[in-house]
Amino acid sequence: NILLIHFSAPPVISGVDVMIRDQARMFRLFGYKVEIVAGSGKQFRQDIPLHVIKRISPRHPKVFAVREELEKGIVSKSFYQLENYLYRLLKKYLINHNISVCVLHNLMIRHYNLPLTSALTRLIADMPQVKFVTWVHDTLFSDNTDNLLEEPFVHKFPWTLLTTPVPNLT
Numbered sequence: 001n002i003l004l005i006h007f008s009a010p011p012v013i014s015g016v017d018v019m020i021r022d023q024a025r026m027f028r029l030f031g032y033k034v035e036i037v038a039g040s041g042k043q044f045r046q047d048i049p050l051h052v053i054k055r056i057s058p059r060h061p062k063v064f065a066v067r068e069e070l071e072k073g074i075v076s077k078s079f080y081q082l083e084n085y086l087y088r089l090l091k092k093y094l095i096n097h098n099i100s101v102c103v104l105h106n107l108m109i110r111h112y113n114l115p116l117t118s119a120l121t122r123l124i125a126d127m128p129q130v131k132f133v134t135w136v137h138d139t140l141f142s143d144n145t146d147n148l149l150e151e152p153f154v155h156k157f158p159w160t161l162l163t164t165p166v167p168n169l170t
Contacts, residue, residue: 009041
């Protein structure tokens with residue numbers, strides 16, 4: 001059972017959403033069970049379930065509020081509440097749907113929902129029975145992150161989640 005996760009899914013049309021649609025269709029063509037979890041979208045094929053978790057979307061008011069705090073250097077209680085909510089919800093989903101492979105589209109390299117990135121980092125550590133794969137469509141930072149990620153964020157949590165390799169993540 002394969003799960004694809006992204007900020008959004010079809011019918012949203014972006015390069016990543018088109019890739020998710022096509023990737024899901026190809027997995028089905030080759031006989032795999034595939035599901036999608038996203039912050040927005042609608043089921044586009046009967047044989048590919050789509051589950052919307054609104055707080056995955058960077059446009060969700062709670063996510064946007066946390067992002068505004070983070071841009072001011074504040075890692076508040078709201079960050080940790082959102083991170084814990086997403087962690088618990090996704091863990092339950094992975095277990096209940098017997099997911100064996102989880103493909104994370106751009107979630108580990110984009111700053112749009114850092115509580116989600118943090119929750120996924122915890123899940124990867126806590127669920128070694130699931131194969132986690134980060135699918136990178138484009139990169140936010142290069143190898144020289146000091147030049148691209150503004151101080152004082154370069155070496156501060158949660159921005160370090162974007163530049164630090166995660167054990168057990170392919």
